[in-house]
Amino acid sequence: MTMPRVIAVIPAAGVGSRMQADRPKQYLTIAGKTILEHTLDALLTHPSIHSVVLAVSPDDIYFSNLDIKENKRVDVVHGGKERADSVLNGIMHLQHDDWALVHDAARPCVSHKDITALLSLIGDNTVTGGILATPVRDTMKRAAISEDIPHQNQLNVISHTESRTNLWHALTPQLFPAQLLREALQKGLSDGVNITDEASAVEYAGYKVGMVNGSPANIKITHPADLPLAEFYLQQQLEARVACE
Ligand SMILES: Nc1ccn([C@@H]2O[C@H](COP(=O)(O)OP(=O)(O)OP(=O)(O)O)[C@@H](O)[C@H]2O)c(=O)n1
Numbered sequence: 001m002t003m004p005r006v007i008a009v010i011p012a013a014g015v016g017s018r019m020q021a022d023r024p025k026q027y028l029t030i031a032g033k034t035i036l037e038h039t040l041d042a043l044l045t046h047p048s049i050h051s052v053v054l055a056v057s058p059d060d061i062y063f064s065n066l067d068i069k070e071n072k073r074v075d076v077v078h079g080g081k082e083r084a085d086s087v088l089n090g091i092m093h094l095q096h097d098d099w100a101l102v103h104d105a106a107r108p109c110v111s112h113k114d115i116t117a118l119l120s121l122i123g124d125n126t127v128t129g130g131i132l133a134t135p136v137r138d139t140m141k142r143a144a145i146s147e148d149i150p151h152q153n154q155l156n157v158i159s160h161t162e163s164r165t166n167l168w169h170a171l172t173p174q175l176f177p178a179q180l181l182r183e184a185l186q187k188g189l190s191d192g193v194n195i196t197d198e199a200s201a202v203e204y205a206g207y208k209v210g211m212v213n214g215s216p217a218n219i220k221i222t223h224p225a226d227l228p229l230a231e232f233y234l235q236q237q238l239e240a241r242v243a244c245e
């Protein structure tokens with residue numbers, strides 16, 4: 001089977017409100033580089049990734065300061081109101097037969113091992129693409145009070161304990177045929193479905209989506225407490241790479 005082109009689509013147009021920093025979190029520096037540069041490096045150095053389409057905010061004033069803006073394998077598009085809009089804008093730049101590997105800019109710790117494992121789904125006819133995911137490890141509680149973003153130190157009351165059997169955290173990258181994902185996102189968005197990841201759109205479109213067990217170190221940097229943890233994982237990866245040289 002000839003391998004199709006795999007284009008990484010990176011949504012990087014968020015404001016990072018939960019990080020409460022002086023700039024969008026993808027432009028915070030850890031382990032010597034911005035989070036975005038770490039993420040782009042991880043994808044651009046993977047041998048099976050052809051190029052990157054990067055979605056940045058129309059108001060972005062930070063990307064132009066990065067050397068990576070000169071990289072000919074990085075195409076820049078404008079992001080949209082929600083993450084799904086940014087991803088859709090990015091996919092518009094892919095060719096019909098491409099596969100889209102969608103990966104959050106806020107996940108710099110992704111490993112080549114996990115990317116390679118996910119890419120193996122391209123030849124798997126039992127599913128239509130798939131995602132990296134990691135099994136839930138904590139007991140999961142449903143709060144009685146519905147709160148989108150729980151405030152710290154607020155007292156919530158437990159409604160009940162959710163079963164964690166077959167419960168996974170969806171990670172990224174998420175890998176799908178570009179045309180199929182484009183149509184699934186357009187349908188989900190136009191039907192008003194809450195699309196928080198690519199798989200939710202592809203599931204809504206009726207396809208069977210694979211889940212590949214990925215490293216829990218592939219964290220999404222969201223809150224300030226995530227920064228030292230991500231830095232630790234990145235330093236670990238660097239030391240492992242140096243040891244192999
Ligand atoms: N309109 C948006 C919103 C988010 N993202 C990107 O989607 C990824 C995951 O989103 P999230 O972690 O929620 O980032 P933010 O939306 O920036 O964070 P917050 O929700 O705290 O504002 C991030 O790389 C973010 O830059 C995007 O490209 N376009």
Ligand SMILES: C[C@](O)(CO)[C@H](O)COP(=O)(O)O
Nearest residue numbers: 083104170171172196197220
């Ligand atoms: C795509 C994702 O990272 C999978 O867990 C997650 O849904 C992104 O959510 P966010 O609220 O946009 O960070």
